[in-house]
Amino acid sequence: MSVRARHVTVSYRETLALDDVTLDIAPGRVCGLLGVNGSGKSTLFKALMGLVRPDSGEIRLLGRDPKRARGDGLIAYVPQSEAVDWTFPVTVADVVLMGRYGRMGPMRRARPADRAAVADALERVGLTALARNPIGALSGGQRKRAFVARGIAQEAELLLLDEPFAGVDKGSEAMISELLRGLRDEGRTIMISTHDLAGAPALCDEAVLLHQRVLAHGPVADVLAPETLARTFGVAEGAR
Ligand SMILES: Nc1ncnc2c1ncn2[C@@H]1O[C@H](COP(=O)(O)OP(=O)(O)OP(=O)(O)O)[C@@H](O)[C@H]1O
Numbered sequence: 001m002s003v004r005a006r007h008v009t010v011s012y013r014e015t016l017a018l019d020d021v022t023l024d025i026a027p028g029r030v031c032g033l034l035g036v037n038g039s040g041k042s043t044l045f046k047a048l049m050g051l052v053r054p055d056s057g058e059i060r061l062l063g064r065d066p067k068r069a070r071g072d073g074l075i076a077y078v079p080q081s082e083a084v085d086w087t088f089p090v091t092v093a094d095v096v097l098m099g100r101y102g103r104m105g106p107m108r109r110a111r112p113a114d115r116a117a118v119a120d121a122l123e124r125v126g127l128t129a130l131a132r133n134p135i136g137a138l139s140g141g142q143r144k145r146a147f148v149a150r151g152i153a154q155e156a157e158l159l160l161l162d163e164p165f166a167g168v169d170k171g172s173e174a175m176i177s178e179l180l181r182g183l184r185d186e187g188r189t190i191m192i193s194t195h196d197l198a199g200a201p202a203l204c205d206e207a208v209l210l211h212q213r214v215l216a217h218g219p220v221a222d223v224l225a226p227e228t229l230a231r232t233f234g235v236a237e238g239a240r
Pocket residue numbers: 012013015016017035036037038039040041042043044195
């Protein structure tokens with residue numbers, strides 16, 4: 001399994017963010033992580049990256065402890081747009097090169113292989129012509145593509161994308177979806193978190209409905225079936 005979580009519980013002081021989450025995600029899948037604001041999606045990503053330690057339960061990523069998996073460069077994270085300081089003076093190529101830091105040693109001196117990996121990744125996401133532009137000068141969709149390129153340059157096996165389609169135009173959404181499908185077809189595992197249940201991306205092979213607990217996990221249509229949502233959110237079926 002790419003992702004294997006067993007009875008994972010995470011709390012911040014009094015707030016229970018994840019409650020007994022058990023989850024398996026196989027390699028070569030795009031999994032939508034669906035849930036309303038505050039349902040624990042970011043916390044699950046942080047736990048997968050080894051940035052928050054579960055109170056109890058166990059997580060293995062590609063058979064490794066999350067911190068180890070992150071240290072080995074197996075996990076790439078594409079943050080929510082709001083989580084990034086876009087005024088930070090780095091170029092698009094700099095952002096992508098960050099994906100190679102784990103391989104570059106303490107001096108962070110890029111070798112020809114690192115530069116080639118950056119060039120390939122930029123080519124793949126269609127940003128070669130913008131490589132020297134400041135990241136902040138790009139559109140929302142182009143910024144996301146730059147971060148996906150960082151994950152490609154990193155050669156990550158598991159890509160976690162936080163709200164990748166928020167603030168992104170339809171053209172970029174289609175392009176990002178196509179990119180992610182290509183990575184999936186290479187056997188990589190992709191998780192996409194979104195609170196936009198209705199717009200749950202068509203590219204997902206499966207979905208998880210999270211609300212502190214895993215309420216449903218399976219084909220997207222089943223997870224978003226009116227009966228499941230009604231059970232989840234207590235909405236009377238006839239009222240929608
Ligand atoms: N650092 C923190 N300290 C205290 N409480 C937190 C912290 N981070 C998250 N929480 C709380 O944990 C719960 C889950 O939050 P989380 O950010 O994981 O949800 P989310 O589904 O990602 O929400 P959003 O879509 O708004 O990002 C919420 O009640 C939130 O207020």
